[in-house]
Amino acid sequence: MDHLAILDKKRKLLPKIISGEKTIESRWYKTRRTPYNNIKAGDIIYFKDSGEFVTVKAVVDKALFFADLTEHKIREILKRYAKDIAISPDYSEKYLKYKYITLIFLKNIEEIKPFDIDKTGFGNACAWMTVDDVGKIKNT
Numbered sequence: 001m002d003h004l005a006i007l008d009k010k011r012k013l014l015p016k017i018i019s020g021e022k023t024i025e026s027r028w029y030k031t032r033r034t035p036y037n038n039i040k041a042g043d044i045i046y047f048k049d050s051g052e053f054v055t056v057k058a059v060v061d062k063a064l065f066f067a068d069l070t071e072h073k074i075r076e077i078l079k080r081y082a083k084d085i086a087i088s089p090d091y092s093e094k095y096l097k098y099k100y101i102t103l104i105f106l107k108n109i110e111e112i113k114p115f116d117i118d119k120t121g122f123g124n125a126c127a128w129m130t131v132d133d134v135g136k137i138k139n140t
Contacts, residue, residue, distance in 0.1 A: 001043045002134040006127045009049040022086035023106055028098040034130050036102045039063045046134055053114035061105040071096050
């Protein structure tokens with residue numbers, strides 16, 4: 001399975017993935033949404049900053065899923081994983097409102113030849129796409 005993660009350009013996360021500072025991609029939601037329980041070891045994730053081309057890919061080493069979270073559980077997750085997610089302590093309070101977390105451990109991170117995607121059918125504001133083959137959403 002292939003996945004496309006769209007990152008907030010303002011947070012400058014893509015350079016942190018490339019440098020190895022960010023080794024865990026995380027998705028935080030109030031309701032169950034992909035990639036929650038929809039990603040596994042061996043899957044490929046393609047990354048792009050919002051408004052830019054896809055430029056990086058990585059292999060999923062493992063994925064962890066957390067549900068029905070409390071403030072205490074979230075603080076424990078942040079204590080253990082914030083550094084590898086690249087969340088600064090002053091930014092972490094934002095995450096206390098979520099009920100579902102997916103943590104995706106990355107390996108074999110590499111920069112790739114840039115390409116654009118077609119988000120038709122996924123919604124303009126979607127930040128994660130799951131497809132059988134990323135080639136199906138490449139703009140040619």
